[in-house]
Amino acid sequence: MxxxxxxxxxxxxxxxxxxxxxTWIAIALVWSLxxxxxxxxxxxxxxxxxxxxxYRTTPQAYMAKAQAMxxxxxxxxxxxxxxxxxxxxxxxxxxxxxRLWQWWPLLELEQGQSYRLHxxxxxxxxxxxxxxxNINAQILPGYEMVLTITPDTPxxxxxxxxxxxxxxxxxxTGKIYIVEGS
Amino acid sequence: MNKExxxxxxxxxxxxxxxxxxxxxxxxxxxxVILLVGGITALLVTLTRWPAVHLLPADRFYQVLTxxxxxxxxxxxxxxxxAVLYFCxxxxxxxxxxxxxxxxxxxxxxxxxxxxNNAAVLNGDASVMMTSYVPMPxxxxxxxxxxxxxxxxxxxxxxFLGTLVIAKEEKTYEGSIPLVTFGALTACIIAVFTIAxxxxxLIPTYLWSIGYINNIDAAMYRLVWWALGxxxxxxxxxxxxxxxxAIAAIVFGARxxxxxxxxxxxFLYIAFLQIASAHHLLVDPGLSSEWKIFNTSxxxxxxxxxxxxxxxxxxxxxxxxxxxxxxxxxxxxWLRKAPWGNPVFSGMFISLIGFGFIGGISGVxxxxxxxxxxxxxxxxxxxxxxxxxxxxTTLAFMSLTYFLIPVLFRKQVMLPGLAKIQPYLFGIGxxxxxxxxxxxxxxxxxxxxxxxxxxxxxxxxxxxxSAYTFMGIVGISGVAAILGGASYILVTVLSVFFxxxxxxxxxxxxxxxxxxxxxxxxxxxxxxxxxxxxxxxxPGTFLxxxxxxxxxxxxxxxxxxxxxxxxxxx
Ligand code: HEM
Ligand SMILES: [Cu+2]
Ligand SMILES: [Cu+2]
Numbered sequence: 001m002x003x004x005x006x007x008x009x010x011x012x013x014x015x016x017x018x019x020x021x022x023t024w025i026a027i028a029l030v031w032s033l034x035x036x037x038x039x040x041x042x043x044x045x046x047x048x049x050x051x052x053x054x055y056r057t058t059p060q061a062y063m064a065k066a067q068a069m070x071x072x073x074x075x076x077x078x079x080x081x082x083x084x085x086x087x088x089x090x091x092x093x094x095x096x097x098x099r100l101w102q103w104w105p106l107l108e109l110e111q112g113q114s115y116r117l118h119x120x121x122x123x124x125x126x127x128x129x130x131x132x133x134n135i136n137a138q139i140l141p142g143y144e145m146v147l148t149i150t151p152d153t154p155x156x157x158x159x160x161x162x163x164x165x166x167x168x169x170x171x172x173t174g175k176i177y178i179v180e181g182s
Numbered sequence: 183m184n185k186e187x188x189x190x191x192x193x194x195x196x197x198x199x200x201x202x203x204x205x206x207x208x209x210x211x212x213x214x215v216i217l218l219v220g221g222i223t224a225l226l227v228t229l230t231r232w233p234a235v236h237l238l239p240a241d242r243f244y245q246v247l248t249x250x251x252x253x254x255x256x257x258x259x260x261x262x263x264x265a266v267l268y269f270c271x272x273x274x275x276x277x278x279x280x281x282x283x284x285x286x287x288x289x290x291x292x293x294x295x296x297x298x299n300n301a302a303v304l305n306g307d308a309s310v311m312m313t314s315y316v317p318m319p320x321x322x323x324x325x326x327x328x329x330x331x332x333x334x335x336x337x338x339x340x341x342f343l344g345t346l347v348i349a350k351e352e353k354t355y356e357g358s359i360p361l362v363t364f365g366a367l368t369a370c371i372i373a374v375f376t377i378a379x380x381x382x383x384l385i386p387t388y389l390w391s392i393g394y395i396n397n398i399d400a401a402m403y404r405l406v407w408w409a410l411g412x413x414x415x416x417x418x419x420x421x422x423x424x425x426x427x428a429i430a431a432i433v434f435g436a437r438x439x440x441x442x443x444x445x446x447x448x449f450l451y452i453a454f455l456q457i458a459s460a461h462h463l464l465v466d467p468g469l470s471s472e473w474k475i476f477n478t479s480x481x482x483x484x485x486x487x488x489x490x491x492x493x494x495x496x497x498x499x500x501x502x503x504x505x506x507x508x509x510x511x512x513x514x515x516w517l518r519k520a521p522w523g524n525p526v527f528s529g530m531f532i533s534l535i536g537f538g539f540i541g542g543i544s545g546v547x548x549x550x551x552x553x554x555x556x557x558x559x560x561x562x563x564x565x566x567x568x569x570x571x572x573x574x575t576t577l578a579f580m581s582l583t584y585f586l587i588p589v590l591f592r593k594q595v596m597l598p599g600l601a602k603i604q605p606y607l608f609g610i611g612x613x614x615x616x617x618x619x620x621x622x623x624x625x626x627x628x629x630x631x632x633x634x635x636x637x638x639x640x641x642x643x644x645x646x647x648s649a650y651t652f653m654g655i656v657g658i659s660g661v662a663a664i665l666g667g668a669s670y671i672l673v674t675v676l677s678v679f680f681x682x683x684x685x686x687x688x689x690x691x692x693x694x695x696x697x698x699x700x701x702x703x704x705x706x707x708x709x710x711x712x713x714x715x716x717x718x719x720x721p722g723t724f725l726x727x728x729x730x731x732x733x734x735x736x737x738x739x740x741x742x743x744x745x746x747x748x749x750x751x752x
Contacts, residue, residue, distance in 0.1 A: 002437030004431045006358050039551045052474070133749055
């Protein structure tokens with residue numbers, strides 16, 4: 001019973017390593033360092049990185065920008081609630097609002113084009129989860145996150161809320177339609 | 183000279199200080215009662231997430247899920263850890279417990295905190311999940327309960343530290359403290375840091391909830407809250423690794439391969455834990471990539487390294503002990519001949535395998551800055567942490583309990599047949615459960631979500647049929663694991679309250695003995711590794727470790743590949 005007894009040697013820190021330990025530590029360390037380097041490498045060579053561009057904002061200021069975009073680029077309305085579907089020009093700034101319990105407005109983006117997608121919350125924390133492509137981000141009130149996205153698949157996407165935000169959490173959805181460029 | 187009452191356990195030779203013994207028993211019993219509450223909520227939550235059953239209505243689901251999270255993750259584990267701390271200090275060091283009265287005060291505060299917090303959630307206005315992310319408000323008693331509990335646990339930590347000081351002063355042991363106590367000390371130091379972080383965030387949040395503070399920044403809350411939330415997981419890891427070492431020592435007489443390596447690995451947990459909370463914030467706004475990469479990896483991978491080291495040295499020490507007993511055939515005779523029918527061992531070994539292969543690998547993968555984009559807040563996340571905190575910590579504590587029932591409670595284990603299969607039912611059930619959750623999460627199924635079918639949503643979404651299959655497996659295997667958990671509670675409660683006493687009435691006296699050093703190792707001819715192969719003392723363990731690494735590398739690569747298939751983003 002020795003792990004529950006004091007070490008046999010008074011100067012246990014001088015006890016030599018067993019070879020099995022030394023070898024494994026070396027291997028594990030190399031692997032750890034490799035995994036560390038992968039992340040900066042992916043920033044250089046990979047295509048899926050968050051820019052981490054973000055600004056402080058207020059619900060009022062953010063809503064004003066989103067409303068301006070909706071006024072300018074709404075192409076139609078949908079659902080019983082007449083939600084606007086907005087088709088902003090490629091390359092432009094797109095404002096998505098998360099609030100209890102919807103993602104507003106619905107968006108229509110062109111396949112293969114890039115957009116600067118801004119997202120912020122008007123109230124509590126929300127989770128932006130784009131399905132089925134499976135892109136997830138945390139959305140906070142007071143912070144405006146900017147993601148430059150390039151939809152390169154044709155399937156329409158549903159935005160699901162994946163941060164618990166109260167009773168209507170599971171009903172908080174939105175839509176990004178993907179259309180062919182004109 | 184000595185005025186304190188002790189008894190010596192005839193079977194194990196462990197020496198129990200009377201007040202410490204009562205405290206350990208009370209903490210362990212309270213922990214099991216909470217586990218029962220946690221288990222009932224687990225059943226309700228699981229039956230709701232099982233699409234074919236979908237038991238609870240939405241509001242109840244979120245309420246019960248909140249109860250499940252706080253009771254399991256915070257109350258069950260930390261209360262049991264208090265018993266472990268007292269055991270690793272007073273009992274292992276053969277020392278009187280420092281200030282039992284303060285320890286009782288801590289216990290009372292923890293109990294009151296649990297009741298206050300649970301009452302708030304049951305009241306219906308605190309269904310905010312254990313994370314209670316601001317600005318979603320909860321009944322102030324929710325935070326107050328957590329604060330009281332934390333203060334109580336902090337007192338327990340101080341009693342542990344005080345006991346170490348007394349043991350040193352009164353020279354109750356020779357040389358350095360045992361490795362297991364060192365592991366417990368690691369857990370305790372991390373706990374003090376954790377509780378301090380908790381105070382920094384929960385006290386202002388409490389004041390905010392009663393109207394004294396206007397606004398709490400959501401990003402700041404997450405940063406500080408996860409210094410609590412992540413570090414507390416590191417307490418669990420340190421504690422259950424200490425339990426693994428203890429069980430290896432108790433069942434096999436195993437000694438650490440080298441004290442230096444194992445202790446350094448524990449130290450890495452302390453050195454690198456704080457910043458590892460970054461891996462919860464990888465897709466949060468307002469933090470730079472440099473910050474995220476440095477903090478998720480630099481810190482995390484050295485803590486990961488530490489776990490990989492323990493993952494080798496714990497089974498390695500068992501292998502060496504078994505080989506010394508003559509189980510030297512081939513690479514794995516030592517493992518085949520292990521006492522698989524003894525739940526103390528089988529539970530510990532399943533805990534080790536599940537923690538490493540499932541919890542460890544998935545944790546590192548999803549803690550990679552970019553890969554987190556495809557995993558954050560999906561049900562993959564509970565899949566990961568049920569492997570760490572349920573298979574790892576909870577199962578390790580369960581197997582320790584089977585040792586404690588005769589030794590600490592002086593009772594025979596009742597229903598030994600059930601006790602024998604319990605670790606398998608619970609452990610294997612949980613392994614299937616966690617992997618099925620990860621499968622569903624990879625398909626984008628969300629955590630903390632009442633309705634994956636979006637029946638009432640204005641805009642719906644259809645998950646592929648395979649996602650429903652995975653969630654069905656989650657339901658079935660979850661129920662199996664819950665039966666395993668229920669067996670544990672049944673065996674424990676029956677044994678402790680209705681079991682036959684072991685041996686004679688334990689008698690208390692004033693004599694104590696000093697804890698002596700371990701016997702020096704008798705190095706066989708041809709060096710330490712003579713009983714092994716390739717110059718390795720533990721070749722079978724090494725092979726297992728290499729297999730682990732291969733799985734790790736493969737799974738890591740698969741996830742990068744999956745990430746490369748999603749939309750380009752910058
Ligand atoms: C057989 C045992 C258990 C089963 C079947 C089970 C099942 C579940 C399920 C289905 C969820 C909900 C996932 C979701 O919808 O987000 C959940 C959440 C959770 N479980 Fe368990 N669980 C078990 C034991 C435990 C234990 C022992 C612990 C801790 C030690 C634990 C900690 C948690 C935590 C922290 C959450 C997350 C709560 C939240 O999202 O706030 N569970 N569990
Ligand atoms: Cu939401
Ligand atoms: Cu939500």
